[in-house]
Ligand SMILES: Nc1nc2c(ncn2[C@@H]2O[C@H](COP(=O)(O)OP(=O)(O)OP(=O)(O)O)[C@@H](O)[C@H]2O)c(=O)[nH]1
């Protein structure tokens with residue numbers, strides 16, 4: 001139905017106050033290539049993940065919005081395309097003419113070879129808390145390329161937007177709910193499963209699963225031995241690495257670090273390994289594989305992330321801190337070489353009383369990766 005024919009109605013604001021639930025649904029919609037409405041205060045935009053674009057979806061988007069879309073992307077990615085300067089945040093790129101799905105994808109994806117570059121008319125910085133910034137944040141939460149097509153919805157009041165969205169079957173989600181979501185859901189972890197699981201070399205082990213309030217992937221605490229609650233706990237914080245942990249990939253040092261930590265904690269008597277569902281430094285497995293492809297083209301592990309439009313490291317340590325508190329500890333002896341982990345835990349209220357080095361020999365495939373972590377990310381190797 002065209003916007004001009006939408007009438008005001010008495011329907012209650014069905015989407016108000018749904019917070020995290022709306023974000024969960026929005027994540028699924030984004031992954032399926034459904035457009036949705038992101039609202040910040042008085043402004044509302046229609047948004048659709050670039051990764052899920054097709055010409056049909058783009059045509060529907062333009063029909064719904066009644067205008068040509070802009071491209072919301074991170075300043076990092078835009079600056080690599082020569083569109084503005086590097087920095088945190090998001091920019092809105094306006095293009096001339098009717099955009100073609102593949103051209104938009106070319107701008108967002110460093111692995112897609114642009115045949116014809118679209119003509120850029122303007123690049124505007126998005127405000128940190130506005131709907132365009134939130135649309136890009138939603139793409140990150142959905143583990144997609146961090147970019148979205150967006151168009152301001154030209155309806156004057158929010159009731160009109162709600163009626164229109166309802167008629168078109170579009171979800172409405174508040175920008176603030178998206179932006180708060182990663183930390184909010186990590187703060188509310190529920191213990192959902194616990195069992196004794198003897199491990200090779202660490203037979204006295206319990207595994208405790210914690211589920212975030214969004215119903216997302218569980219984080220796992222692997223408690224080895226019986227840590228003394230009156231002392232700081234020996235702890236390893238390990239971010240999920242499907243390729244290294246499960247498949248023994250030689251591109252990284254994760255497999256060695258995982259098994260090495262279990263061995264060392266058992267040898268020292270007791271401690272915990274916190275296994276965080278933050279694959280690929282928080283960008284997800286698919287984007288990590290893209291980053292690997294870029295590394296095969298010559299970028300290092302940090303620059304590959306930036307090329308994709310991500311920060312070098314997108315992880316948060318709120319879930320680690322929360323699990324530590326729930327198992328009864330707020331002081332740790334942390335097994336890591338990464339100064340960011342030490343700093344981040346401190347910000348989350350966990351005192352790192354000692355850093356324990358956690359270094360393993362390199363191989364022919366991960367030597368550059370480890371060197372880059374030392375040179376660019378300050379890893380103490
Ligand atoms: N984006 C990206 N992630 C990677 C790459 N190589 C490994 N990873 C991910 O990096 C994470 C490694 O995490 P950790 O071992 O916890 O951490 P770290 O930052 O190396 O710090 P340490 O505590 O010193 O080991 C895992 O989530 C891996 O999947 C890469 O080239 N790109």
Ligand SMILES: [Zn+2]
Nearest residue numbers: 241244252254
């Ligand atoms: Zn790894």
